Amino acid sequence: EVVMTQSPATLSVSPGERATLSCRASQSVSSKLAWYQQKPGQSPRLLIYGASTRATGVPARFSGSGSGTEFTLSISSLQSEDVAVYYCQNYNNAKTFGQGTKVEI
Amino acid sequence: EVHLVESGGGLVQPGGSLRLSCAASGFTFTSSWMSWVRQAPGKGLEWVANMNQDGLKKYYVDSVRGRFTISRDNAKNSLYLQMNSLGVDDTAVYYCARDDVGGYYNYWGQGTLVTVSS
Numbered sequence: 001e002v003v004m005t006q007s008p009a010t011l012s013v014s015p016g017e018r019a020t021l022s023c024r025a026s027q028s029v030s031s032k033l034a035w036y037q038q039k040p041g042q043s044p045r046l047l048i049y050g051a052s053t054r055a056t057g058v059p060a061r062f063s064g065s066g067s068g069t070e071f072t073l074s075i076s077s078l079q080s081e082d083v084a085v086y087y088c089q090n091y092n093n094a095k096t097f098g099q100g101t102k103v104e105i
Numbered sequence: 106e107v108h109l110v111e112s113g114g115g116l117v118q119p120g121g122s123l124r125l126s127c128a129a130s131g132f133t134f135t136s137s138w139m140s141w142v143r144q145a146p147g148k149g150l151e152w153v154a155n156m157n158q159d160g161l162k163k164y165y166v167d168s169v170r171g172r173f174t175i176s177r178d179n180a181k182n183s184l185y186l187q188m189n190s191l192g193v194d195d196t197a198v199y200y201c202a203r204d205d206v207g208g209y210y211n212y213w214g215q216g217t218l219v220t221v222s223s
Contacts, residue, residue, distance in 0.1 A: 034209035036150075043200060043213040044150065055211065087150055091208030094164075095140070095152040 002026055002090045006098035013103065019075040021101045023088035028068045032092035035064055035073045038100075039084045047086075048073065080105060107131035107212045109201045114217030121191050121221070127184040127201030127214055134182040138204035141175060141186045143197035144216075151197075154186065155204060168194075191221045 003026040013019045023033065035048040046055045048064035051071055061076040075082055083105055088098040113125040125141070140155035154175040156163045163175055174187040184201055198216040205211045 032207065032209075036210075038150075043215055044210070045213075046209060046211050049205070049207060049209045049211075089150075089209060095155070095208065097150040097152070099149045 002029060002093045002096050004088055004090055004096050004098035006086075006088055006101045008101060009099075010102045010104065013075075013078045013105065015080060015105060016077050019078050019082070019103055021073040021075075021086055021103070023066075023071040023073070023098050025069045025071075025090055027093070029090040029092035031067045032090060033064075033066070033071050034089045034091060035062075036087045036089065037082075037084045038087065044087065075103070078103070078105070107203070109203065109212055109214035111199065111201050111214045111217040114199065114219045116220045116222065117191055118223050119192055119221055122187070122189045123191065123219060125186040125188065125199055125201075125217060125219070127186075129182045129184065129201075129203070132203065132212070135179045138208075139175075139177065139184045140202045140204050140210065141184075142200045142202050142210070142213075143195075143219075144200070145194075145197040148197075153199070156184075188219070191219075193221050195219060196221045 005024045007022045031051040033051045036044040038044045052064045063074045065072050085100045085102050108130045110128045141153040154165045156175050172190045176185045200216045201214040202210040203212040
């Protein structure tokens with residue numbers, strides 16, 4: 001099983017500042033990496049797939065990068081509505097999720 | 106517009122059974138892999154099971170294999186999860202999700218809560 005490890009567990013960012021979230025895979029997942037946003041009481045929402053492709057309707061301030069075992073989700077200018085938990089997911093080898101990073105203002 | 110609506114959750118005693126349903130609309134269900142993903146209270150996401158379009162390929166996470174069965178009825182655009190021998194660790198919100206071609210989830214239902222407790 002591919003283990004996905006996200007860091008940090010909690011990220012505190014001021015409005016308008018950049019947020020950088022990390023995700024590491026225990027073995028290469030190529031570019032088969034997705035990012036999801038989950039707000040309290042809501043279902044997850046797909047943000048990024050293929051490590052760097054934004055899903056339909058996702059604001060341009062969200063960007064993904066990386067390949068192999070190291071991945072990054074960046075939020076260029078944090079807005080209040082971006083407060084959420086963010087999960088990475090490997091879909092190269094079975095389907096495994098990271099434990100999540102909580103982004104707060 | 107895509108809709109995935111889960112039902113069938115509730116309170117069940119340890120060792121009991123429950124059957125979850127997911128009604129799909131707004132996309133070609135018969136062409137889609139489908140998954141169940143769960144989230145224990147205050148915890149992260151865990152893929153549970155998925156199946157291909159004709160139901161001949163089914164995959165499970167180790168912790169539920171032999172206890173849970175995923176199935177579908179393409180005539181009714183519906184996905185199911187039969188859960189037997191439930192334990193307290195199965196307590197979670199269960200989401201129905203559509204697998205995109207690559208294997209990520211572009212559509213999710215609102216979830217149904219399963220509580221296993223005596």
